[in-house]
Amino acid sequence: MYARFAKPLLFRLDAERAHHLTMRGAALAGHLPGFSALLAGQLARPDPALTQTLWGQRFGSPLGLAAGLDKNAEAVPIFTALGFGFMEVGTVTPRPQPGNPLPRLFRLPDDAALINRMGFNNAGAQPMAQHLQAGRHAPVWVNIGKNKDTPNEQAADDYLKAVAALHARADGFVVNVSSPNTPGLRSLQAADELSRLVGAVLAEVAALRPGLPVLVKLSPDMEAGDFAASVAAVAEVGVSGLIVSNTTLSRDGLSSAARGEAGGLSGRPLEARSTALIAQSYRLTAGKLPIVGVGGIFSAQDAYRKIRAGASLIELYTALIYEGPTLPARINAGLRELLRRDGFMHVSEAVGVDVRAGG
Template identity: 65%
Template sequence: MYARLKPLLFQLDAEQAHHLTMTACAVAGHVPALPTLLGALTRPVAGQLSQNLWGLPFASPIGLAAGLDKNAEAVGVFSNLGFGFLEVGTVTPRPQTGNKQPRLFRLPSDEALINRMGFNNLGLEMLERRLRGRHAVPIWANIGKNKDTLNEQAADDYRAAVRVLYGVTDGFVINVSSPNTPGLRALQHASELHTLVSAVLDMAEEQRLKTLKPKLPILVKLSPDLDERDFEASVDAVARAGASGLILSNTTLSREGLNHSSKSESGGLSGKPLTRRSTELVKQAYRQTGGTLPIVGVGGVFTAEDAYAKIRAGASLVEVYTALIYEGPALPSRLNAGLLELLRRDGLTHISEAVGVDA
């Protein structure tokens, strides 16, 4: 079905197609029994792929990256497509419209996207309402600061997100690496990052005691554009502050090797051009931390081999976004099946045995 729909969707402006698809998924998620039926058809059941991390069950290491379902409007469908977890957001305390359109561009010849969305979202209150209730898979909230919040007050925005969402989510991702909010990436610098993560963790502990929920994982998402020394310092700051893990990586400002005419558009690049760089960062962080800090690999995962390379580099989990646009909703199931084949090929009995073997 997607093979037939894709040419029609790709005739539309990229953001129009996105909103049309999200609306359709949101409607489908409210059709009685449809999400359950989807889950029965796609939910991974192979024990070789299941893991328990931070006290949470992951039936598959494949998750949906932040940015696609910013406002948790389609979690009913996405949580029943074969994913092991979802990341919604980025959400900011107050709603904001984001940057001026057009701000999302397809680069089909490069199997990539460029976006300069600018954290457009409906705010914490809306996300909190939509995340209430039970979900088929763990759901993390990717949190950021409002555009008009000064970096000196940024911790207040992140703490607000934890305060509002702690009771309805299964974890948080601190986003300090989007290139589309002015000044945001400065928060990745080691001293600022350590202070920010510590403040978020303090708020999380307050909410844990207040809600009596288990301790939730707090991960940090870093940029692929940090040089080696700054990346090492940022990873060290995350570890020293006591964060639960890393997500590597966000979109890049690099345009190396691109062919499409839209390559000159400003914004963050995602998709195939990021595959190698993000895998290298996973391996570097795994080596630096000695495998003690769980890593989520994201960037250019189109095939099971792409996902497996990130796992062998040190990622316990892997996320997709751009590939879903190009490959369609059957992608998670295809990746799960491919990972099982790769495990059998290598004589491994469980996905955890592959984590970090190439690092």
């Protein structure tokens, strides 16, 4: 249905207009009494082999929806009913901001990719807090960032304001310091800066809602030594987990007409790089820090490679645009078959197996 009817219609529209149309439809569907529960009953059927408990939270699938699609948490009931084991909303900033000038979202169909330079466009923390009162069928993490006009020296204040506004409704926080679309933001990934920022967020969360996980999302564009230093810094300060990785500025191997657009690239071209960084993170942390792998997941095999590289959880976004809303259920079914094929009784047994085997 999606490939034959909805996708051709949506792909005739400007990418951001199609995004807003989809979000409005999903938000409205979430308000229909009983609809998201009916959808969850069809698509979100937990399998014991895929169900995990991390940070005291139950994940019915290792597959999650990455940040960037539901920026204001407007359609949580619907997205958490599609078979995702969790989702991220945001990135949200304390104050609303319009983001960068249009156009700022581009499809690269020949590369199964997107380029975005959205610039953290969102309605702000207070409206998100209201939206998060809606029901959910899986944990919802809030991806937090700083406002564009907040100097880096005061960045921690913005992250703490977001935590204060949203801690009661969030199931976790993701510290976003790796978007390429907010000037100067990526400089906060430097080990010392990152350690101070994450330490402040951890302290605020511990004071307001102890036990809530705090993860850090890293860029795929860091030099190997800088990446290792940042991983070590956040591990030492006590972060709950890593998300590897955000979008890239690389344009290697692209063929689509929009390849020269500025912004962060997501989708299939990121698959190999993000998987390699997951394996590196798993080695650096000796498998002791949970990793969420994201970048280029279009199939169960893509997801499985990231799990075998060291990811306990995985996320996608771009593939949902290209493949449609039944993709999570298809990936879950495929993961179960891949685990059985390789003799694993539970997904946790496959986490990092290639790294431990020297792959």
